[in-house]
Amino acid sequence: MEKIKKLPLGKQILIGIVVGLAIGFISPKAAQVISPLGTVFLRLLKMLIVPLVFFSITSGVCKMGDVKQLRTVGLRFVLYIVLTSGLCAAVGVVAGLITRAGTGTTEFLNTAEIVESASYSFIDNVVSWVPENIVQAMSTANMLQIIFFAIFLGIALLSLGEKVKQMVLLIDQGSEAMLKITEYVMAFSPIGIASLMATMVTTISGATMKEVLGFIIMDNVCALIILVVIYPLILKV
Numbered sequence: 001m002e003k004i005k006k007l008p009l010g011k012q013i014l015i016g017i018v019v020g021l022a023i024g025f026i027s028p029k030a031a032q033v034i035s036p037l038g039t040v041f042l043r044l045l046k047m048l049i050v051p052l053v054f055f056s057i058t059s060g061v062c063k064m065g066d067v068k069q070l071r072t073v074g075l076r077f078v079l080y081i082v083l084t085s086g087l088c089a090a091v092g093v094v095a096g097l098i099t100r101a102g103t104g105t106t107e108f109l110n111t112a113e114i115v116e117s118a119s120y121s122f123i124d125n126v127v128s129w130v131p132e133n134i135v136q137a138m139s140t141a142n143m144l145q146i147i148f149f150a151i152f153l154g155i156a157l158l159s160l161g162e163k164v165k166q167m168v169l170l171i172d173q174g175s176e177a178m179l180k181i182t183e184y185v186m187a188f189s190p191i192g193i194a195s196l197m198a199t200m201v202t203t204i205s206g207a208t209m210k211e212v213l214g215f216i217i218m219d220n221v222c223a224l225i226i227l228v229v230i231y232p233l234i235l236k237v
Helices: 002-006 009-026 028-062 067-099 122-127 134-139 143-203 206-236
Strands: none
Touching: 009 028, 009 143, 028 143, 067 143, 067 206, 134 143, 143 206
């Protein structure tokens, strides 16, 4: 057990996946017993998202030191996000068209449900980024609204300077605390993932399992292409 703990997290997660699949195939009852661990892991991840994003972004903005610098960095950041998102989406679309992952799988679809078409407005979408109630945005984990508020708050604190020194320090400490909690949650991830994999094996059919595994493989290949090819090219530019 001690040897496993000393392994890198990625290898621990891989072991967790293998163990979870084995438990699911060998003993469905055991998979049912450990299924709450997977639920706890997912709840921990959801618990982390809002405070981690809020504290990290607000703290990052406060560390800019100058509003003008924030404007320059912010513009570059937006361009970087747009460029990387577009390229990553293109990789995903091409991979999906080539592999056709998930084709023919209808196990999770409600065929009786009527799907209505929805119109899209770019302006309305942008307007929706501005929260009417930040508490409500946090309670519903509306990330765009939380990010907007965090940036806005960071700019305000940056402008006030020494007057809010203690508040900035508190936010920095909150960011550090959330990163530490994230470490704890990720240390639990191999167990949580093992539980989720075991539960998945016992709740879906063999055909769907094949499609899921195919999707996972495709997803990891795409991630590898993005990390090894796309990001280095962008950094060189």
